[in-house]
Amino acid sequence: MSHLDxxxxxxxxxxxxxxxxxxxxxxxxxxxxxxxxxLHLALKAFAPAAVPFSLLHxxxxxxxxxxxxxxxxxxxxxxxxxHVASVQDYIDRGTLKERPDGTRNPLQTLPLTEKIQAExxxxxxxxxxxDEEKARAKERVFSLRDEFSQWDPRRQRxxxxxxxxxxHAAGEHxxxxxxxxxxxxxxxxxxxxEGIELPEIYFAHERDVFQRAGMWxxxxxxxxxxxxxxxxxxxxxxxxxxxxxxxxAVDSDAVTLHQVITEIAASRLTERGATRADDKMSEAAxxxxxxxxxx
Amino acid sequence: xxxxxxxxxxxxVDTSVIRPDVDTLRFATAxxxxxxxxxxxxxxxxxxxxxxxxxxxxxxxxxxxxxQDTPDLALLTDGLRAEREQGITIDVAHRYFATAKRRFILAxxxxxxxxxxxxxxxxxxxxxTIILVDARNGVxxxxxxxxxxxxxxxxxxxxxxxxxxxxVGYEAKEFDRIVEDFAGHAAxxxxxxxxxxxxxxxxGDNVVDRSAHMDWxxxxxxxxxxxxxxxxxxxxxxxxxxxVQYVIRHGESRHYAGQLASGSLRVGDRVTVHPSGGTxxxxxxxxxxxxxxxxxxxQSLTLRLTDHLDVSxxxxxxxxxxxxxxxxxxxxxxxxxADRPLHVGDRVLVRHTTRTVQAVVRNLTAGEAGLHAxxxxxxxxxxxxxxxxxxxxxxxxxxxxxxxxxxxxxxxxAGMVDLGExxxxx
Numbered sequence: 094m095s096h097l098d099x100x101x102x103x104x105x106x107x108x109x110x111x112x113x114x115x116x117x118x119x120x121x122x123x124x125x126x127x128x129x130x131x132l133h134l135a136l137k138a139f140a141p142a143a144v145p146f147s148l149l150h151x152x153x154x155x156x157x158x159x160x161x162x163x164x165x166x167x168x169x170x171x172x173x174x175x176h177v178a179s180v181q182d183y184i185d186r187g188t189l190k191e192r193p194d195g196t197r198n199p200l201q202t203l204p205l206t207e208k209i210q211a212e213x214x215x216x217x218x219x220x221x222x223x224d225e226e227k228a229r230a231k232e233r234v235f236s237l238r239d240e241f242s243q244w245d246p247r248r249q250r251x252x253x254x255x256x257x258x259x260x261h262a263a264g265e266h267x268x269x270x271x272x273x274x275x276x277x278x279x280x281x282x283x284x285x286x287e288g289i290e291l292p293e294i295y296f297a298h299e300r301d302v303f304q305r306a307g308m309w310x311x312x313x314x315x316x317x318x319x320x321x322x323x324x325x326x327x328x329x330x331x332x333x334x335x336x337x338x339x340x341x342a343v344d345s346d347a348v349t350l351h352q353v354i355t356e357i358a359a360s361r362l363t364e365r366g367a368t369r370a371d372d373k374m375s376e377a378a379x380x381x382x383x384x385x386x387x388x
Numbered sequence: 389x390x391x392x393x394x395x396x397x398x399x400x401v402d403t404s405v406i407r408p409d410v411d412t413l414r415f416a417t418a419x420x421x422x423x424x425x426x427x428x429x430x431x432x433x434x435x436x437x438x439x440x441x442x443x444x445x446x447x448x449x450x451x452x453x454x455x456q457d458t459p460d461l462a463l464l465t466d467g468l469r470a471e472r473e474q475g476i477t478i479d480v481a482h483r484y485f486a487t488a489k490r491r492f493i494l495a496x497x498x499x500x501x502x503x504x505x506x507x508x509x510x511x512x513x514x515x516x517t518i519i520l521v522d523a524r525n526g527v528x529x530x531x532x533x534x535x536x537x538x539x540x541x542x543x544x545x546x547x548x549x550x551x552x553x554x555x556v557g558y559e560a561k562e563f564d565r566i567v568e569d570f571a572g573h574a575a576x577x578x579x580x581x582x583x584x585x586x587x588x589x590x591x592g593d594n595v596v597d598r599s600a601h602m603d604w605x606x607x608x609x610x611x612x613x614x615x616x617x618x619x620x621x622x623x624x625x626x627x628x629x630x631x632v633q634y635v636i637r638h639g640e641s642r643h644y645a646g647q648l649a650s651g652s653l654r655v656g657d658r659v660t661v662h663p664s665g666g667t668x669x670x671x672x673x674x675x676x677x678x679x680x681x682x683x684x685x686x687q688s689l690t691l692r693l694t695d696h697l698d699v700s701x702x703x704x705x706x707x708x709x710x711x712x713x714x715x716x717x718x719x720x721x722x723x724x725x726a727d728r729p730l731h732v733g734d735r736v737l738v739r740h741t742t743r744t745v746q747a748v749v750r751n752l753t754a755g756e757a758g759l760h761a762x763x764x765x766x767x768x769x770x771x772x773x774x775x776x777x778x779x780x781x782x783x784x785x786x787x788x789x790x791x792x793x794x795x796x797x798x799x800x801x802a803g804m805v806d807l808g809e810x811x812x813x814x
Contacts, residue, residue: 094620094686095409096491105676105688106647109633113701113742137676138645138688141638223482227464230481237797246479250799251505251725253512254788255647256739260797274493276484361441 097283101134104271106255107234108138111216111269112145114259118216118269119176119209122148124156124164124292125334127220127272130280133289134271135218136171146218147174151205153197153336154181155315160334163292176212178204195316196339202387206242209266216259218269224276225364228380234273240264244383277332277364278357285350296353297330297345308341332357332364410486413619416495416510418538419520420530424551428520428589429483429496430461435596436611438485439464461589480506489615504762505725507537508802512788515619516545518610523556523586527569535570536764539577540721540804542781545617546574546582549610553602554588560604585610623684626651627710628659629778629786631741632703636690643674643690644699649741649785653691653707654682661697662704662776663714668695670707685785702743704776704786712776712786713807718747718769720780720803722759726793729758730767730801737792738771738803741785746772746794759801767803780804 094102111118120135122128135144150164168175180200183189189200209217223230233249235257250258259267272280284291302309302325303318310317312324315337329342330353347353379387419425433439443464451460483494495510497503511517517538521531538546548570556562567584574582585594586605593599596611608616628651636643653659657670672692673683683689691705699705706712718738724730734749751768752759759765780787791801 094411094684096412099412099686101676102647102686102688106633109645109688110742113634139634139636140674140677141643142636224484227481230483231479249479251509251802253509253790253799253802254785255513256741256788256790258739258790258792258797258799260737260792262796274482274484278486363440363442 097279097286100275100279101137101283103255103274104131104134105138107257107269107271108135108218110257111218111259112139115216115267117212117214118146118218119149119212119214120144120146120218121220122150122164122168122175123220123334124150124160124167125220126280126284126291126295127222129167129289129291130275130283131218131220131271132167132171133287144171144173147176149176149178149205149208149214149217151178151201151208152180153201153338154179154184155197155337157292157294157311157331157334157337159294160292176208178208180204194338196336198336198339199382199387201336202242202382202385205387209242210240210264214266215261216267216269218271220272221270222272222275222277222280226379228383232270232273232383234270235259236268236270237261238266238268242266243385244268246380246384278354281350281354281357285354292334294331294334297328297348299326300329300342301325302327302329302342309343310341311337313337410490411619412491412493413516413614413617414493414495414514415516415518415614416497416507416514416543417518417520418497418507418510418534419518419549419551420522420525420528423520423522424589425520426462426464426496428518428549428551428587428595429494430464431589431592431595432494432611433464433483433485434461435592436485436487479503480510487611487615492614504533504537505723505802507534508541508723508725511537511541511543512784512802514541514543516547516614516617517543518547518549519582520549520551521566521570523550523552523562523566526566527573531570532573535573535577535579537723539574539579540723540764542784542804544580546579547610547613548582548584550584550586551589553586553593553599554591558586558593558599558601560602563605583607583613585613623648623650623652626685626783627712627778628653628657628707629685629712629783630691630705631743631786632699632701632705633742634701635699641692642696642699643692644705645688645690646705646742647688648683648685650685650783651708652682652684657707659693659705659707660711661699662706662712663774664698664703666695666697666699668693668697670694702741704741704743706776712778714774714776716771716774717750718767718771718775718777718789718803718805719807720767720769720789720805722765722767722791722804723802724759724761724763724765724800725802726798726800727761728793728798728800729760730791731758732756735794736769736800737794738769738775738789739792740775740777740789743775744792745775747791766806767801777805777807779807781806 233252301312303322330345347356447463448459480497497507497510519534563586587594594609629649633646671694674690738747747769753765778786787805789803
């Protein structure tokens, strides 16, 4: 079996295990490429029947409009149910405070975990890949979270063969990562093979951007540019899709899937290293956020 | 760091790296504390150009903060705060890299005795294990333990990497002595064979590039060996085993969804459903949306049968003359994983393929003392319902199980079914 067929077969197996073992699973869906691939795999796993899960989006309030449009269109197309946990609601209520640096990524944890508790989700699919980051590299496929959604890397269940242990007590849930063994390149090659549609921001286009901390950020009402920062029109694309305040663009001419794949294969920067400000906050930024319940 | 704004093209791009049709080697590492395992993995990633600029910059930065002049490659893989603080690997981490010939999934597992269970975890899906020894110390107790686990889990390929050859003057006789010593243990353990390679992870000898310091060694560098070992068997030669994961109902039809654990299935094949014993024939096979005549392990697929049988999650569909053993008495080799010991009389859950059943521990080699964390032993279980079992030696998927604590869901023990005569005399 080819590399991609093996990964696909493994991911489908994981989706079906969750369908067989859990009562209320949900798929985290942001309109980013990893969650789009997850949804595609779920559709294949349960064909010819419908996907037996609903979707959940943590909306930071600073999302790319093209991505929200894609999200809503996709949900409608497949007749799925979408839950939204809104960071903006929390800020408006005063439960969360805007950070001085303007990034809302770390603020997602509370709306996410409260939504999981409120809806009593017992399995939450995430698109996290172990190749993304060194703390993610330690993540299990089935990751038990306590009633506070906390990840304790020193108390993870050993995971053997393909025997995933989803046992949990009431109030606890399991995070499930079907793309654990995929790399960024695998995801792109699979998108190309399967002809999956993506939001346009993944392909090179002209956009108003400004530079902050060495990254090109999209100018907009969310809070940029500030004094001393100037807008430029550049030919860019995004390698990851997240909150506009911390997701950087890369200079690119890649307008086709093939060109994107060639560009990634040649890049000397990792996906997150190139485009995520939040991972650069400290050596253990991701681990610390995951411990608190981040995905 | 302005470099983050551009994805500067690499000049030595090998476009074959992006071929989607290459195969994958899943392998694991094992070694004692301070054998330099993280350094070896770091060297493998670094010298195969799998470490990207921002990752290397992060390591250089962290190394400088610790007062080191040269980048500590171990920091590439020790991903947890506690690991970097203590300078040891605590938990298994997975790494991904590719060469023109193959893609690799590496389970980087800790060497410390108290984390042996993590080595078991890594070895359970590995087709190759690298057992690392320090050339100055040779084969130590942990080496024998790692070899025993590799033998128990039937990892098809073993590499004995004799590291720190630079610290023993690159002497052939030091290497030969260790290989001979290890061969003695391997024979006792029934290891199928092993490939010894002298390396220096720190200097980079024989990891990716052949060493200029050891003319006497004529074998491959480690990466060359990883690129060339055969992976995957021929599923057509194996008995067909299809654990049912989920039943998809669509209109009048019922599609049995699962991943073929071994062998192959064809439309028209006569099949038996275990444990009920019902028989039928395959009416249709769908591999993720595509109708096919024949499917192979490890494909995920759905089956339709010609007869309306009662089939649900946990059942196993098989075909061919080699039926699995249907039994409530399970004998197996085990590795105990949990901190709480396992005793005779304990009530447990057995998770075998997609089936979970209650069981009681009838017998243990450890006797009254019980099995403790990281202990290897033998076990006899009595299950509440029959399981369709294969010898682990014949099929890793249908011969493996885990024990789960019914009280809190903890994974307790890894088990490998042994249907042989020897097992009866625990």
